[in-house]
Amino acid sequence: MNTPVISLEKGENINLTKEEPSLKNILIGCGWDIRASDQETFDLDVSLIMVGADGKASSERDLIFYNPAHQVSVCGSVRHTGDNRTGEGEGDDESILIQLDQVPADKHRLVVCVSIYKALEKKQNFGQVLNAYMRVLNADTDQEIRRYDLTEDYSKYTAVLTGEIYRYNGDWKFKAIGTGLTGGLLEFVRMHGLSAG
Incomplete structure (x- = not known):
């Protein structure tokens, strides 16, 4: 059954469990294109951090x-x-697989970030990235549930906190966030309680 893909706006969320009660395995796919005028290669990376009720990683x-x-997570x-170092080709450039029924009970949110590798050194930012989503x-049916297109101007930022999967009253939900970070992956790590070392 091919259902039309519904795009989310920044701040919107959906109940994944209610949408698909049998949902067990999901794939978070991220993709992007680079402006043709930029000669330098861009290496964008997708990261996920598992956090507790306090918003911190253990x-x-x-x-x-x-x-x-x-x-691979410990669990x-x-x-x-x-790793995809160029962003070339169609479809997702990097992805993360999640087995929802295997996520430990003390992990309340799975937060996803896309960052530019060595952005400061190469003087790169998300203003040079097009069509990011x-x-x-x-993951079992390969059916897209929701898409979040990053349409804002992120020209000051070296990373974007794209979205999160989180528990709510026993269900799994997905929220589109779209917050730009100037400190890249290190800022993402620090804001969730880990040291940058």
Whole structure:
């Protein structure tokens, strides 16, 4: 069954559990294009941090990103599918798989961020990134549930906190956030209670 894809606006959220009661495995896909006029290569990275009710991660192992040592969460419920260093080609550039029924009970939110690798060193920012989006798919059916297109001007920022999957009264919900960060991945990590070291 092909249902039309519904796009979310910044700040909107949906109840994933009510939308698809049998939903167990989701894929968070992120994609982007680079302005043709920019000669420098851009390496954008998708990261996810698992946090408790206080909004903080309990250890650095709660950060899942491209580093091979951090591509799978300790509990095994979250897995980064690998680093894409160019953003070339159609479809998702990077993605993260989540087994919702395996996420530990003390993890209340799974927060997703897209950052530019070595942005300050290369003098790069999200103003040079086009058609960026984050989408949620049913990983078992490959059906897109919701899409969030990042249409704002993020020219001052080196990372964007795109969205989060969170627990609410026993259900899983998804919220489109779209907050720009000037400190890249390090700021994302710090704001959730981890040191930048």
